[in-house]
Amino acid sequence: MTLGEHQETFSQHAALLITQAIKLGFGVRLGEVLRTQEQQKIYCDTGLSKTMNSQHCKKLAIDLNLIVNGRMATAAEIRPLGKWWEALDEHNRWGGSWRGAVEAGHSAFIDSPHFERQEQIG
Numbered sequence: 001m002t003l004g005e006h007q008e009t010f011s012q013h014a015a016l017l018i019t020q021a022i023k024l025g026f027g028v029r030l031g032e033v034l035r036t037q038e039q040q041k042i043y044c045d046t047g048l049s050k051t052m053n054s055q056h057c058k059k060l061a062i063d064l065n066l067i068v069n070g071r072m073a074t075a076a077e078i079r080p081l082g083k084w085w086e087a088l089d090e091h092n093r094w095g096g097s098w099r100g101a102v103e104a105g106h107s108a109f110i111d112s113p114h115f116e117r118q119e120q121i122g
Contacts, residue, residue: 003058003119005090010060010117013088021066021081026073031063031113034058050109061116075112082112089106091117 001009011044021028033041035056043049055061066073066081074094093099095114101107 001117006117006119007059009089009091013085013092013117014062014115016088017062017081017085018064018085021064021119024081025068026081027067029065029067031065033062034059040092046078055116055118058119060119063111063113063117073112078112082115085115089117090121091119093118 002066018028033056035054037052037057038051040049040054040057043054044052050054065080068077078094078096080097085092085094085097086097093116095111095116097103098107098109
């Protein structure tokens with residue numbers, strides 16, 4: 001699958017993600033999708049990201065500000081949506097789990113508003 005084909009699939013899945021979030025009762029405010037390498041470096045330098053290989057730089061990630069009762073939703077509140085996202089496609093990862101890496105103790109980095117698609121698995 002080409003990068004463009006992954007981007008097309010990701011866009012379709014992002015539309016489904018927003019619809020599912022609304023069905024689950026979240027208010028949805030869009031966050032970042034496309035990120036420049038310069039912005040990514042700033043995020044890495046300040047600890048907001050752990051990699052220069054962000055899927056945002058490939059248009060394969062979206063951050064959603066999910067609202068519950070007028071406040072930002074917690075990772076625990078987002079978990080059902082994150083699990084739904086990861087079950088939608090084997091390439092999808094949610095920043096609150098990273099496909100089980102957080103739960104398994106392999107990652108302490110939690111970014112629960114983050115939803116992405118990986119070009120390659122593994």
